[in-house]
Amino acid sequence: MDDAVRAGLSGAADTALVVPVPEAEPVIGTHRRQFDVAAVWGLPPHVVVLYPFVSPGQVDDLVCRRLAEVLAGQPAFDCTFTETAWFGQDEVLWLRPDPEEPFRLLTRAVHATFPDHPPYRGAHGDPQPHLSIGTRRLGDLAGLRAAEEEVRRHLPVTTRVDRVALMAGRRDPGSWRLATTFPLGGAPD
Template identity: 35%
Template sequence: MSDDTSGRYRAGETALLAVIAESEPLVGPWRQRFDSSASAGVPAHVTVLVPFLDIERVDAAVIDELRTLFGAHAPFTARFDTFRRFSDVLYLAPTPDQPFRALTEAVVARWPEAPPYGGQFAEIIPHLTVAYSPQAQVLDEVEAALTARLPVTADVAAISLFVSDGDRWHCRTEFALLG
């Protein structure tokens, strides 16, 4: 997903996301204020892969391959109890993070033409974005308001394929983690 604050996304762009619904009561209001993807229809999540293939490449065969690929992974529980930061991003770090990394690595091994974040970053760092701001005091405020309400624990049992229409993201389908 585009990390800008314009709220505009490329039509046909896709993303594979582990939706973390359990975190919405905690982070949802802050994401609405400080993460443009929230108002574009993206729920709280840990990204498995973005961008994935353009939607015109996601045919029945790709859907079947994704179903098989994700189905080979077991569901797991993740705990979000620690805030961390990138330069202008406040996020919750999942524990363990290895199951998220394994999912990303499996998709990239099958579709190497779709590296995480378009190849912008060398390391995969699973995270649940809470707020973007170039002002550190804004991130400090969000972190202070939420820290006492941690942890959030989530059962990750599916990965969702989201598609952008240029303004909003829509869940196209889900793939169960079956193990």
């Protein structure tokens, strides 16, 4: 494992496999920093592939090689975020990806390769792919509804999904870092 990956994992307590969506930052970044703890921790706008993943101390050359192989077997794809949605009646505001199925296939493929690490520890069965904007836990409903109104005016957000990022950090502000990325099939290295 190279030094850059080691540095990305250093001091971390958790890892996650995510699809970063930098194109969403201008649209939702301000709202995420106010309402989404993952943004406070330092995670960019993203769709989760698998969280939690293996502990940082377990990430080694074999884990990275297995991830590279399974993800290279999944095709790159284009995705558009055209609408907002809510988990619970009004608990978590998020963007819906279109299409959703390629994200589900990424999650299933990685989970099949690492069966001891179910998505969200198995709490949600087949999890809904989403890009979180914020939770009511970090703000009031009126603030989230206002954020939703503003975000809707700037949709759609379009991205090319051609890699998955291994990120690592703690539940501390600014602690999450990129460890490495894995290209999907057909994506440039």
